[in-house]
Amino acid sequence: xxxxxxxxxxxxxxxxxxxxxxxxxxxxxxxxxxxxxxxxxxxxxxxxxxxxxxxxxxxxxxxxxxxxxxxxxxxxxxxxxxxxxxxxxxxxxxxxxxxxxxxxxxxxxxxxxxx
Amino acid sequence: xxxxxxxxxxxxxxxxxxxxxxxxxxxxxxxxxxxxxxxxxxxxxxxxxxxxxxxxxxxxxxxxxxxxxxxxxxxxxxxxxxxxxxxxxxxxxxxxxxxxxxxxxxxxxxxx
Numbered sequence: 001x002x003x004x005x006x007x008x009x010x011x012x013x014x015x016x017x018x019x020x021x022x023x024x025x026x027x028x029x030x031x032x033x034x035x036x037x038x039x040x041x042x043x044x045x046x047x048x049x050x051x052x053x054x055x056x057x058x059x060x061x062x063x064x065x066x067x068x069x070x071x072x073x074x075x076x077x078x079x080x081x082x083x084x085x086x087x088x089x090x091x092x093x094x095x096x097x098x099x100x101x102x103x104x105x106x107x108x109x110x111x112x113x114x115x
Numbered sequence: 116x117x118x119x120x121x122x123x124x125x126x127x128x129x130x131x132x133x134x135x136x137x138x139x140x141x142x143x144x145x146x147x148x149x150x151x152x153x154x155x156x157x158x159x160x161x162x163x164x165x166x167x168x169x170x171x172x173x174x175x176x177x178x179x180x181x182x183x184x185x186x187x188x189x190x191x192x193x194x195x196x197x198x199x200x201x202x203x204x205x206x207x208x209x210x211x212x213x214x215x216x217x218x219x220x221x222x223x224x225x226x227x
Binding site for chain 2: 033
């Protein structure tokens with residue numbers, strides 16, 4: 001059982017380049033999330049998808065777009081990468097659609113450096 | 116004021132001792148509380164969750180919740196060097212679709 005799988009694990013980009021981070025879960029979870037983690041800032045929510053077909057902004061959405069491709073997959077796109085987007089990105093999923101108490105389960109993360 | 120606050124640490128305890136990690140939250144309507152462990156360079160791993168006032172025990176871990184005082188704590192008994200990690204507290208509200216709000220974590224160091 002793989003859980004939440006993120007690709008790639010590491011990536012180096014130049015300023016202005018674009019890329020898509022991929023996330024897939026095999027737990028039949030309804031909700032999926034993208035976070036970034038920076039030193040001293042903790043985990044900050046970028047975007048989330050409460051259920052298949054819906055996406056919403058989190059705390060720090062600027063510079064990112066997302067796609068909930070199907071129930072399993074939720075991708076994060078950087079259209080024009082900036083050095084401020086250097087971070088560790090985590091995808092997570094949870095069973096609930098909302099209003100319930102299900103925990104989130106995290107992928108291994110993508111370490112992204114923007115030069 | 117941060118919504119979820121944790122002392123960044125490090126909290127240093129000797130092997131075999133009890134480690135006590137604390138977390139306070141500002142939203143009085145919060146209903147669900149989660150503790151995650153994160154080793155350096157790794158992803159957060161769920162340890163425990165608690166919804167009701169009081170204590171919840173799972174092996175060497177005990178989560179304690181006091182909604183009136185708006186704090187949640189994690190006790191680790193018989194601490195081991197392998198428990199050395201950053202512990203993240205996360206809080207969730209109870210209306211509609213609620214997102215987790217994370218604290219910045221407490222770093223725990225268990226010395227042999």
